[in-house]
Structure formats: C-alpha cells, structure tokens
Amino acid sequence: MRLILFKRKPGKLENEILSLIDEAARLIKQSKYVVAFTGAGMSVDSGLPLYNHWNNFDPHILDINYFRQNPAEVWQEFKKSFLTIYPQAKPNRAHLLLKEMQDQRLIRGIISVNIDDLHQKAGSTNVHNVCGQINGSVCQNCAHKFNIQEISFEHLPPTCSECGGILKPDILFWGDLVPDPEYKLGMKEANRAKLMIIIGTSGTIMPAGVIPMFAKYRRHVSIIEINIQPTVYTSQITDIFIPLPAAEALSLLKQHLLEG
Template sequence: MDIEKVKQAAELIRKAKYAVAFTGAGISVPSGIPPFRGENGLWNTTDPIFLEIEFFQKKPLQSWLKIKEIFYDKLGDALPNEAHKILAQMQQRSYLESIITQNIDHLHQKAGSKHVYEIHGTYTQLICTACSTEYDMSFADLNYLPPTCFVCKGILKPDIVFFNEPIPAFAKKRSFEEAAKADVFLIIGTNAEVLPAADIPVKAKEHGATIIEINIEETHFTREITDIFLQGDAAQIMTELGKQLYL
C-alpha cells in the first residue's frame, strides 16, 4: 500500500465539495461474498442462465433453487466489513454525499449508509411478476419455492436486475445525476464491465471530477480516467483512508 497516495486521496476527499462513491463486488469480498467474475468468481461454478429473465419466466422453480443457494443461503449472514463502515462514517462526517453500488447485498445500508443507489437492485426485496406488488424478503418462506404473491398468487421474483432486464429507472437517473455533480469520485472494487454501469464513472470524469480508484488490479478505468490508483484490498485501503481522515 502506497501511504503517500492514500494521504493524497484523503486530502482530496477532505477538500471535496461533493464526493461520491461507486462500488462493486470487490468491496464485499472481505465480507465473504464472492464476485461474479474473475479467478474465484461465481460464474466459474454456476451457469449464469439461472439469472436470465427469460429462463426465470419459463422455469421459475429451477431458477429459484439456484438463486436461493447462491444468494439467500449466504447473504443474510454477511456482515459489513471495514470498507462499508468507513464509507458510512464518511457520510456521517459529510465527507461523502452518496453511494452508487452495483451490489445487491445491502451491506452499505447495514453499515449505516444513507443515499445508496442500487443500480442492480437488492436481494432484500421481492416483486410479483404478475401484479408488481413489492414485499420485504422476510415475507417469503423460501422452504417453499417458488414464493407466490399474497395478492394475486403470481410468482415472486427477487428485486434484482436479471440478465436482459433494464436497470431501475430511478436508480439509473439518480446515479448519473450524482456522477455529474461529483468533484471527487471514488471507484471501489469494480471494473464495471457491464453497461450502463461502466458509463457512470466516465460521466463523473467528463464533468471534471477527480477519480480515485481502489482495486486489487488495474482496470480500464486505471488506464483511461483514474487520477489516483490505490492498489490493494478494499477493506485494508479504506481502513487506512479512514485513519487519514481521522474517522
């Protein structure tokens, strides 16, 4: 870890008028949640077809069985790590305005963060595929799959963005608005290969933001838009960043 670069990043955050964080799977790896892609990625052992909306619509039981295994049997016990906690503390101290996340794990909220825009949805909500009634996940007994709607008996779907589904309009709109307002923009634990998420940091750069990137390895952001690259584990670097900000 390059401490001088961390100090430089902390000073930029301290002076920022409107800092925004953009997070991906890498921030939750220290919490025991595997990423989808990469060396230990979920797609190495699980066929992504189970998260295609067309497959879910045709075979909801098969899809739900896999969804329960890879998400609901694991995420409920996952706890925020230091990276999530430091971001929450940064918000409390007014160093950070908002968080845009590609994660569905709800760990930013568990850590105490507000103004979190979940562009790929959240596993904590379910939505009826027939009448669009929304439920908290605690409503459903996942021992009986697929769960069904109390109102119309339609099949419930996790309120996460499946492959070939659009991202939520409100989250998309607010994410791009936040990126455009940012004068400091933190990229943490993501290379954002999927559109439109990949365009959000670019929007921040186009509007003059200084880009601070925290990732295990260099990404296309590092080469194209990043101003300060902090290489390493998100929890470790965010812990040091928190120290420099006296959190």
C-alpha cells in the same frame, strides 16, 4: 494519471502509496460532494463471491429469458445458492470505514453494484444498489416490490399478493431491465458528485459500469480509484490510482483525513 509500479522496492512503494493517499485525502477535503462507487472487492472480506463468479452456482439461473420460462426452478436454485449465503453476511472493516467517512460528511452518497445490503447493514445512508438487492423481489406483472421476508415460499414461484403475478428476485439478471428506481437514483447521485471514489470494482458489470464514465465525461468529476489491479477505468478516467485492498486504502485515507 499516476500509477504505481509494483516492481519497485517496498520502501519506495510504501512512500509512493502514502503520497498518493495524501493527494487523495486533499482532493476529498476540497470536494463539496464525494460519492463512492463500490463493487465486489468491498465485500470479499465478508465471504461473498465476486460478481463474475455468480454463474459458478449455475450458468442459467440469472438469465431473464430462462427465468420467464422456468421461474420455479430459478427460485429453487436462487434460494439454495444465494439466500443461504447473502442474508448471513456481515459488513467488514471496509464498509464500516466508509460509514465513518459518511458520518463525517467526507462522503455523501454510495452507489453500489453489489446486491448485498452490507452498506446499509453497516449503517450507511443514501445508498443506491444499482444492480438490485438480494432481499428484494419484484412482481413481473404490476412491478410491486416485496421484501423477501414478506413472501411465502410454500409454493414456487412465489406470487404477488396484490395481483397474483409471478415474483422475481429484484436483482439484475442477464438481459434484464435495470432495477427501477434504484438505477435512476444512482445516476442522479453520480450527477451530483464533484469527486467519485471507485472502490473494488473493475467496471465490467453493464450498464452500471458506465456510471463512473458518465461522471467523468459528462460531469468532469475527479476520480480516485482503489483497486488491487488496474481496471478498464484506470487508463481512461482515473486521476489517482491506489493499488490496495478496500479496507487498507480506506483506513489509510481516514487516518490522513483526520490528521490533516
């Protein structure tokens, strides 16, 4: 694994980064099926909080046991804290660059731990939000799923039009089961990958954080990691570590891929 030392002079650092980008671009071109695994670092420029900071809104709103006992209060808080921020967010340059790479079939699928649907808003396809999506809700009784725009918030908690059961935001709460079928589909995509590009995620969100580990240890895929700082992945599974913000790294990668 190659790791850049930040203490070096800028000129040398730039050259080292360019050589890593070159190496990564070569690997991407050679690989038959490249999958991106993205996290909060991707959406920071869209003004969205990092996953770990969600609980700053209110410590208990994302706990499944608390939800079961207080669904109306959780929905109230969820509406105030999440639905006022996420639906307005727009994809940033990093999402658009990834979409362009997908158009050129350099990247085939995207697995994201983000609950925003910014990859989809950017026009990407074959996206698997393995921690759920902000615009979804799921019936706790019959598992029927509804888009948030389809449901009435007149009385909280909102209920299922099929069976009357209580609806829950379709995102992963603490202590919750993984969203189905999104998680399964994400694992399937990881299974197809020959190369995985980790972008803007530190791997601390469980169980989704283990997906790149699974890809490396079970499928022997090569791993390119784009993160501003080393993470739990870096020393364990990463082959090429690019210490840059998502948009900057993807822009350089795209440039090298087009030139080559």
